[in-house]
């Protein structure tokens with residue numbers, strides 16, 4: 046049993062054998078052997094347009110290095126569309142297989158999404174594991190997961206990915222399928238694997254729900270105490286953790302590798318005129334972030350969706366700056382955080398000539414972007430000013446009608462000292478004139494969803 050699952054799970058793209066041991070306890074399920082073993086890889090990239098995007102390739106090399114893989118050879122090719130059998134052409138597939146043999150490599154990394162069949166075909170011609178881009182990203186996450194919750198989330202994402210790739214193999218018992226009817230022995234094996242994966246997925250979801258409850262409770266407590274959360278988001282390696290350390294004098298891990306941060310870290314940050322806030326450092330995003338990962342990380346990403354302000358950190362020295370911004374916006378939309386107020390942080394200005402730290406304002410004089418260097422600290426004071434303005438300055442004025450039975454909400458509004466005038470209608474409703482900080486209002490809406498019905 047474990048044999049067949051292990052073979053298939055390799056095609057799910059896990060480099061580390063341990064992380065594919067489906068039935069081991071969760072504490073070990075995502076530990077990776079890669080800390081000790083250096084996989085030797087042949088890296089494959091296909092250019093699909095005339096204009097060869099070398100940055101995309103170098104990012105993939107960075108991903109491989111971040112997974113602690115040694116690159117033995119890089120093979121590139123150009124095609125107009127993927128080939129059905131191997132993704133690359135037959136001749137190229139043979140060239141890859143030869144490179145594997147020459148370098149004695151034990152894995153082929155392909156910078157694209159492969160179908161299960163393409164993975165299998167390449168594996169059989171190369172006689173080694175084949176891992177696609179999604180598999181590589183999942184593997185890095187497996188190596189980085191430290192917290193209990195992080196490990197559960199990564200294992201869940203791996204299993205969901207695996208579940209979609211668990212397909213019948215061309216060899217062995219499966220071939221008998223036709224001969225013995227629909228439920229041949231091979232099919233039964235496959236069904237068993239599927240069932241076991243389903244059971245494990247349900248178990249993981251159950252455990253995650255419990256951890257999630259605790260996280261929600263903590264967030265509720267912060268909400269009750271009216272503490273706004275500021276969440277750092279951005280492309281991986283943009284400098285979020287470096288900025289987090291600068292702002293909070295913390296010492297979280299920041300490094301020139303992709304996905305250095307996985308578990309969110311929260312610290313108090315005191316801002317004049319705003320009071321105590323919570324700053325959250327979170328996992329970085331990347332182009333084509335596997336959907337299974339986004340959904341598995343839903344609860345940690347919630348720090349982001351429920352923040353009062355997002356700081357979108359951008360490496361402005363990266364030639365793909367605009368594409369990176371678009372990729373981050375895409376994930377923000379996917380996790381429904383695209384309507385949270387946002388401040389753009391153009392980081393690493395020390396790497397560009399002629400840019401001084403400064404704040405950019407919109408027509409209403411609202412700060413929308415800050416240019417700074419998280420590493421040198423230049424412009425950090427401007428960032429604090431901009432955060433203050435963004436969290437302080439948006440005052441809303443409006444009228445609100447509350448039915449008489451909503452005394453609790455009225456009481457709350459009085460406590461916030463935001464009722465400027467009050468009348469009672471003939472029906473006994475409260476007619477209120479409200480003046481309130483936008484951040485406070487957003488928090489109130491979350492606490493009393495009824496308010497949005499008004």
Ligand SMILES: Nc1nc2c(ncn2[C@@H]2O[C@H](COP(=O)(O)OP(=O)(O)OP(=O)(O)O)[C@@H](O)[C@H]2O)c(=O)[nH]1
Nearest residue numbers: 282283284285286287299300304305306329419420
């Ligand atoms: N030159 C320069 N380098 C910086 C600056 N800020 C961060 N870095 C470097 O960029 C690299 C990535 O920094 P991190 O803070 O780990 O980036 P991150 O966004 O947290 O990355 P992940 O956690 O991997 O998503 C590190 O090598 C930092 O030293 C900066 O202002 N200037």
Ligand SMILES: [Mg+2]
Nearest residue numbers: 285286305306
């Ligand atoms: Mg980080």
